[in-house]
Amino acid sequence: MTTAAFGEPIARLEDPRLLTGQGRFLDDIGHQALAAAFVRSPHAHARIVDIDVSAAVDVEGLVAVYTHEDLDGRVGEPLPLLIPHAALTHGRTAYALAKDEVNHVGEPIVMVVATDRYVAEDVCDRIVVTYDFLPPVVGIEAARSAELLVHDDVPGNVSAHLVQSRGDVEAALAGAPHVLELDLDIERSASTPLEGKGVHARWDADDASLRVYTSTQASTSVRAALAARLELPLDRVEVIAPDVGGGFGVKIVHPWPEEVVVPWAAIRLGREVKWTEDRREHFVGATHERGQLQHVEVGFDDDGRLLGLDVTVWHDNGAYTPYGIIVPIVTTTQLLGPYKPEAYRAEFFSLYTNTVTVTPYRGAGRPQGCFAMERTMDAVAAYLGLDRTVVRERNFIRPDEMPYDHGLIFQDGRPLIYDSGDYPATLEKLKKLVGWDEFEAFRAEARAAGRRVGIGIACYVEGTGVGPYEGGWVKVETDGTVVAATGLTTQGQGHKTAFAQVVASELGVPVERVQVTTGDTRRFGYAVGTFASRAAVMSGNALASAARKVRDKALRIAGEALEADPRDLEIVDGVVRVVGSPPSAPGSSIPLATVAVLANPLRYAFDREAERATQFGGPVDYSKPPVAEGDSPGLEDTGYYSPPRSTFANGMHAAIVETDPDTAEITILRYCVVHDCGRLINPRIVEGQIHGGVAQGVGGALYERMVYDDAGQLLNASFMDFLMPYATEVPVVETDHLETPSPLNPLGIKGAGEAGVIPGSAVLASAISDAEGFAITRMPISPSDLFSLRLAQESR
Amino acid sequence: MKPAGFTYHRPATVDDAVAVLAEVNPAGKVLAGGQSLVPLLSMRLAAPEHLVDINRLSSLAYVRVGDDGGSVTVGALARHADVERDAAAYAVLPLLRDTLRHVAHPTIRNRGTTVGSIAHADPSGEMTAVLALLEGTVTLRSTGGERTVAARDFFTGPMSTCADAGELVTSVTFPVPEGRTGAVWTEVARRHGDYAVCGTGVVVTLDDDLRVAGARAAYISVAPEPVVIDLTEAVAGEMVDDADWPAAGRLAAGRLDPGDDIHATAAYRSHLAEVLTTRALREAAGRASVAA
């Protein structure tokens, strides 16, 4: 194979289009469509007494107003609970439009459809909803104390309670020479993609079919959900994810209330209807993540080896549980990272609050788990007076212990077994990259100049590429173009480049010749979605399998045409040729395009390709059918990949920070990442994923928080006060890679999408603690917070 | 996030503008760079019936240094970026550029106007404090004529000024401090270009013996309007290197009574006021001592 596309750091093929404004996002579609807007609850907890639309009905341009009463059939039922779990004993989901009660500020109550969004908002302003206020439950402590309930029929506000353990933790702690306890706190944050949600729906009454564009991470699943809700046959529903301006997890949730009622209204009205979420709506009407309180008890020996680790997590799941309890399951299983405590027990309580619902956000519970584990490692090191890297190294799972079975059940319901990884080597690389052993000299130098600096480290292991499956379809067109499709969606990851590289490498064609379509149910109907760092592993391997089948067929047909044994043929630069033959030696090669023509015996010659193919026509055997039994016309095929279980990537981050002794400002001086996601399809894309992840990790550690007041009002529901870091706040990220292939899939790859964000809070807490000389146990941290901590420290 | 309906006016001259404002008074709102007003409209926090767009009033698009170099006057249509880049203004009053670098981001400075930020009177707006610090003036026009108001009378509270809804602010004038002076702006913001958690601009004046003759500071984000505090008493008569600048910082913090918000506690803001005042005064005194 000479077209060595796999592994090359080529520039992203989609960028010229996106960077020159040629992208087609949801709001670019359907300018003629009617616009929807929603009246949302201004209260965190209330019963709806009355909805009065009388002042609104004569607004010019109003088309329809809908409340829950109008929702017929299954549209009026509670939205689905997508991932049930035995431990989720009290799952609750919202209605598409609130029925009787609202449980968070932002819950949609009334849908208005009008000629444009301006009019729709004017109408919303005139609708008067009367409420009976109910006292809200805000914050994990209030939920835990359960003096007030979010849902009357959910005792203790507990949606789920789960305990997993391995070994006898109580005995291990009782027998341990040293025991420490930690109380930790991670605040809420959110995915906050730059493009919010949005849906456009068009009903074709003659064809009795529905086409929906939606800014989603799971178009096939939206399709299935809509068909079920709207009681339409699946083949009458098409769902397409256009260009999507970021997802980061929030757009895996489906169907959103708006995703149901906008198509429903389009059918009812027989008109195109569109809804584009605005920023304020996104803050209160989408989902959040991250909020947890944690209690850790750890027992260890004089060398810092963990003998017993007992973790309790109180997880804030917000008002509803549409996405089940994936986040706390991931926290409590992925918490272990690269370590192997002799005994482990994790318990979580998933709690309702009258705040926006929690569903996975990039990292999906791992940042919290990593925070708990890495704060613990630092605490053990501090207690024993050992170097923090030494304590970590002593607890690592060794490469020769792979595959390593933790004896727990992972989020996919399968055993938590690490497939591969070399943690000691990763640590060595990181120490070298950041200059761990030289740091004390730097600290002394800085101190002499009146500066305060600190270094931190955090390690993680990330389960990626969860099943059940993805598929891929590859076809060689008669002009030599290769078209490929996979059902999962793209939100900026560069899939169209990475997948093209996979297909190009398997087929032996230039990468520019491969055009990839994602997230369009018209092109590929079987898919799960883009989440859990799974796209490259799942669709990458599926497309590779499809491309391999196409290659085999191409070689077979070319072999017939060239009268050569297919085993003697290769495909180079889109030309099938006898291995090692010089280019264009007569009779020894045939373009793939021509093979594609031959693969489809036509009655009519209508273009130049067909004419060209006739020279290879040869004598026809009229005793046989033109398409052999069991064969199919065309040079195309489909492949699937379904993993036995997840594959585990890993990485380690180190950061050097400076804290201003006077102003308590926190500056990241250096940020280093060593990362191992198996074989790299495109190192440049992987680096980009890491950079983006680090940016979100820094955001979560130093800037972003969801500030709710006691009444359940989100006080910072705008980009003015929700402080997403700017480019000026994101450090230069220094990276190095290890490539430990996964034995679980043919390409040997592991996921990379979420990695960068996972250790953000852990590594920065570690570095700030090191600079300040006291332990940071709550993230994010602002300069004002650090100032308060200093004061508290002084007065101790 | 779509504004409520309004009537849009786009006058071509200052006379037309004030005529429209008079006609629709008090239901009119001036639209300058739109960087503060448009978000308020979109969030429906403001819903004026009439918008008077002044972007065609090219006669107000100027930055002018007074004949004697004793002041800089900025017209209502001068963008922050125009003021920031103006070489002549920088030569006589570097504080303007130094401060504008902290106002938002380049894209916003390309559009937002300095006069607009002063008319908007956000207690976190840097240029309000600079105008107050330098004891500048605001010139307003209406159909009734023109008047000029001192900064200390102009700002009447958070987002409120003595301007009437029928008045157009046509310009503001920043006097250049007299004598041997140094001026510095410093602030702490959560992110680069954000409104500050606390910010201060200071002017230090030295006498001919290089002893401190005056020290003055103005603050943002720690009071409902730009406050100016005279700190001379803490450092008067001292040589630059001997002066007790931290005492001046403490004096300032003692006079301020900031509030809590979601980004910072009142205690932290007070602490910043002290620390930043100390830093800024020391630096301004250093600049004054090398000034001509």
Ligand SMILES: Cc1cc2nc3c(=O)[nH]c(=O)nc-3n(C[C@H](O)[C@H](O)[C@H](O)COP(=O)(O)OP(=O)(O)OC[C@H]3O[C@@H](n4cnc5c(N)ncnc54)[C@H](O)[C@@H]3O)c2cc1C
């Ligand atoms: C993301 C972001 C960050 C920002 N950060 C900062 C910051 O750190 N510091 C800072 O100071 N500012 C900041 N701003 C605001 C910016 O400086 C604005 O440009 C300024 O506040 C208003 O100027 P404008 O020309 O845009 O006024 P507009 O938005 O057009 O108007 C603002 C108000 O002033 C009134 N007005 C404007 N001009 C006149 C006039 N000539 N006569 C009478 N009334 C008038 C309007 O009626 C309106 O009420 C930020 C803005 C944004 C969007």
